[in-house]
Amino acid sequence: VLIRGPSGTGKELVAHALHHNSLRKDRPMVTINCAALQETLLESELFGHEKGAFTGAVAVKRGLFEIAEGGTLFIDEIAEMSPGMQAKLLRVLENGHYRRVGGTQECHADVRVIAATNKPLEEEQKAGRFREDLFYRLNVISIQLPALKDRREDIPLLVEHFLNTRQIGRMRCEVSPEAMEALTRYDWPGNIRELANVVERAQILDANSRITHDALPESMHQTAARPGEPATAEGNPSTAMRD
Numbered sequence: 272v273l274i275r276g277p278s279g280t281g282k283e284l285v286a287h288a289l290h291h292n293s294l295r296k297d298r299p300m301v302t303i304n305c306a307a308l309q310e311t312l313l314e315s316e317l318f319g320h321e322k323g324a325f326t327g328a329v330a331v332k333r334g335l336f337e338i339a340e341g342g343t344l345f346i347d348e349i350a351e352m353s354p355g356m357q358a359k360l361l362r363v364l365e366n367g368h369y370r371r372v373g374g375t376q377e378c379h380a381d382v383r384v385i386a387a388t389n390k391p392l393e394e395e396q397k398a399g400r401f402r403e404d405l406f407y408r409l410n411v412i413s414i415q416l417p418a419l420k421d422r423r424e425d426i427p428l429l430v431e432h433f434l435n436t437r438q439i440g441r442m443r444c445e446v447s448p449e450a451m452e453a454l455t456r457y458d459w460p461g462n463i464r465e466l467a468n469v470v471e472r473a474q475i476l477d478a479n480s481r482i483t484h485d486a487l488p489e490s491m492h493q494t495a496a497r498p499g500e501p502a503t504a505e506g507n508p509s510t511a512m513r514d
Contacts, residue, residue, distance in 0.1 A: 273349075273409045274387040276416030279462030282387040283347060285414060290343040295383055298342030301335045306348040310356055315372050317360070324373025336369060336380040349386040349409070350395050354402065361405045384409070419459040419466065426455050429463060433470040442480040444473070449484040453491045 272289060274282045283302065290300045303316055311325075319334030335344055346352075352360065363369045367379050386409050395401035419426070430451070434444055446454075450473070459465055473486040484492070 272385045272412045274414045277418050277462055278389045279464035280416040281463050286345040286385045295342050299339050300343040301339045302345040303335055304347045306351040310353045318369050318371055320372035321374040336382055339382045341381055343383045346386045350388045350390040357402045357405050364408045419462045423455050433467050437471055439474040444480050444482050446482045450482050453484055453487055457491050
C-alpha cells in the first residue's frame with residue numbers, strides 16, 4: 272500500500288487503521304522513518320546485522336522485517352531512501368528474501384509493507400531520485416490523502432475530536448461560533464497536525480472553558496473569506512474601518 276499526501280494529513284494513522292482492520296491485526300506493526308537515518312543505519316534497522324558486521328556491532332541484531340514477521344512494516348518518507356537502499360527493498364518486495372548486514376544466510380519475510388510519502392514520486396523518478404520499478408511495486412494500492420483546506424467540512428469534527436482527546440484542565444472547552452468560523456476559513460498549511468496544536472494552544476490561553484476568536488493565532492484573525500462567500504470584518508480591512 273502506498274499512502275500519499277501532504278505532511279500532517281495523517282498518513283501514519285491511516286497505516287495503523289489498515290493494519291488494525293486486517294487479518295494481520297494480531298501480529299506486530301513496526302514503523303521506520305527513512306528521513307531520520309543514514310543509509311547504513313537504515314539498512315541495519317530494516318534487515319538487522321550479524322555480530323562483527325561493523326564497528327560497534329557487538330551482537331546479532333534483528334531487523335524490522337524480522338520483528339514485523341506476519342504483521343505490517345510502515346516505511347515513512349520512502350522518497351528519502353537512497354537508490355542503493357531502494358534496490359535492496361525492491362528485492363524483498365519481489366521475493367521476500369533478504370540478508371542481515373554482514374551475513375550470508377538468506378532470510379525470508381512475510382510482511383505487509385505500507386509506504387508513505389509527501390513528495391510526488393513521478394517527479395522524483397524523472398529526476399533520477401526514485402526507482403521506477405520500486406514505485407510500481409509499492410503502488411499496488413494507492414491512497415491519496417487531501418490537504419485539510421480541501422476538506423474543510425471535516426474541521427469541526429476534528430476540533431471536537433481534539434477537544435475530547437487532548438483536553439487541558441478539568442472542564443472540556445467549547446468553541447465559539449466566531450472561532451469555529453475562523454478555524455474553518457483558515458488554509459492550514461500544516462494540515463491536521465497544525466490544527467491539533469492550535470486547539471491545544473487555544474485551551475491553554477482561554478481560562479473560561481470557551482475558546483474564542485482572541486485565543487487563536489494572529490494569522491487566523493486576518494483570514495479572508497473563500498471565493499463566493501462574503502468577507503468578514505477580519506478579512507476585509509476596509510469594512511472594518513467603516514465599522
